[in-house]
Amino acid sequence: MAKTVRWGILATGAIAETFSRDLLVDPRTRNVTSIIHKIVAAASSSGASRATDFLRNVGAPLEAKGYGSYEELVADPEVDIVYVATPHSHHYQNAMLCLEAGKNVLCEKAFTVNAAQARALAEKARERNLFLMEAIWIRYLPLSIYVRDLITSGRLGNVTRVTADNSANLNPEVSWADGQHRMVNPDLAGGALLDLGIYSLTWIFQTLYHTQACPTPPTVVSSLRKYSTGTDEMTSILLTFPRPEGDAHGIATTAMRIDSDITQSGTSGAAVRVQGDNGELQVWPPIWRPTKTKLILRDGTVEDKVWPQPGPGKGSGWFNGFMAKHAEGEGYGMFWEADEAALAIIEGRKEGRYADLSESIAVMDVMDQVRRQNGLDYPEKIETTQYPVAL
Numbered sequence: 001m002a003k004t005v006r007w008g009i010l011a012t013g014a015i016a017e018t019f020s021r022d023l024l025v026d027p028r029t030r031n032v033t034s035i036i037h038k039i040v041a042a043a044s045s046s047g048a049s050r051a052t053d054f055l056r057n058v059g060a061p062l063e064a065k066g067y068g069s070y071e072e073l074v075a076d077p078e079v080d081i082v083y084v085a086t087p088h089s090h091h092y093q094n095a096m097l098c099l100e101a102g103k104n105v106l107c108e109k110a111f112t113v114n115a116a117q118a119r120a121l122a123e124k125a126r127e128r129n130l131f132l133m134e135a136i137w138i139r140y141l142p143l144s145i146y147v148r149d150l151i152t153s154g155r156l157g158n159v160t161r162v163t164a165d166n167s168a169n170l171n172p173e174v175s176w177a178d179g180q181h182r183m184v185n186p187d188l189a190g191g192a193l194l195d196l197g198i199y200s201l202t203w204i205f206q207t208l209y210h211t212q213a214c215p216t217p218p219t220v221v222s223s224l225r226k227y228s229t230g231t232d233e234m235t236s237i238l239l240t241f242p243r244p245e246g247d248a249h250g251i252a253t254t255a256m257r258i259d260s261d262i263t264q265s266g267t268s269g270a271a272v273r274v275q276g277d278n279g280e281l282q283v284w285p286p287i288w289r290p291t292k293t294k295l296i297l298r299d300g301t302v303e304d305k306v307w308p309q310p311g312p313g314k315g316s317g318w319f320n321g322f323m324a325k326h327a328e329g330e331g332y333g334m335f336w337e338a339d340e341a342a343l344a345i346i347e348g349r350k351e352g353r354y355a356d357l358s359e360s361i362a363v364m365d366v367m368d369q370v371r372r373q374n375g376l377d378y379p380e381k382i383e384t385t386q387y388p389v390a391l
Ligand SMILES: NC(=O)C1=CN([C@@H]2O[C@H](COP(=O)(O)OP(=O)(O)OC[C@H]3O[C@@H](n4cnc5c(N)ncnc54)[C@H](OP(=O)(O)O)[C@@H]3O)[C@@H](O)[C@H]2O)C=CC1
Pocket: 010, 011, 012, 013, 014, 015, 016, 043, 044, 045, 046, 047, 050, 085, 086, 087, 088, 090, 108, 109, 110, 135, 137, 182, 188, 195, 288, 319
């Protein structure tokens, strides 16, 4: 018998809308029969009417409540789990608000501004015996599960190098001329690294770290080009993962102005290459919502696969002016992470299976090192682990 998990949506911006529409896609369209997701409330810091409009717009049940503050949302006893969809700068304060109020939390990427904040949230969740997971949704895509299984099956042989690029064809001067947008605003922990580079790092970590029996954090060498607001617009990272049989290398790159897929048609080729002794697995861009892989082995094997998202097409949406490439009739794909969060709550687990808190912290540690190596600081009020702090 399916169990219902009741969601509260904290913030009403672009990704909150996409995620909520995905939540409302019938799980049976992806062969999930043990869970029913229900949106019971949303909150907007811009007022209750915005929250109510948001609920109507995404198609939430009519009885779902619209709140004009995040505090009211976390006080709602009907809410089992809160999805935090604010800018990076606000994740720590907002997630802490939820945990302090006894709510389970699924918090958008990048998890926090720095590793100290991620550790503090993990500690609080443990102290309160609550579920906490970074909404690094691509970890939960069937495509990602296939790639990780391929590595652990040994089919690629010893995987010694992974390259991953997430570059987004953005022109910050044109799109965000006043510098206030979350993508470029230091007060909102903007920049390529935390917003886009997190995907490149996720690909490196889920292939070279998560697949190991005893994963060891990498050493980090990096270079970063700043944008006029002081945040980064291009960042390149070389990660060395120590292994008894010899180091493995991860090369994670991200840039706003260039594009992983220059023609938007796949002709630029793979944006992730997972390279082992026996061959390689390629993933096509965009790596933040991949739908195509190619396996090429030395023995002559070539296996192309496509990974369309199931669902009735409710999940489509626009991001920062460009549309995710997915066909009419598909879902968006954020429901996979929602399923994992809901399942964990039903089963009494406190962390996600495919990116537990220690791994989210390890990735934040890498981003801290990159920022330190290149002098990228954010304002103290968003770097602090103090709580509460008004932002
Ligand atoms: N998983 C994915 O594919 C994606 C994830 N993201 C992540 O989601 C998060 C939000 O991104 P996105 O939805 O694009 O951002 P938006 O700017 O569209 O929405 C952010 C929302 O946060 C709330 N908010 C609270 N305080 C502030 C503030 N000071 N400035 C701006 N907004 C504020 C607002 O909602 P309200 O007024 O209702 O309180 C606002 O609408 C980020 O962490 C981002 O990295 C983004 C895009 C894709």
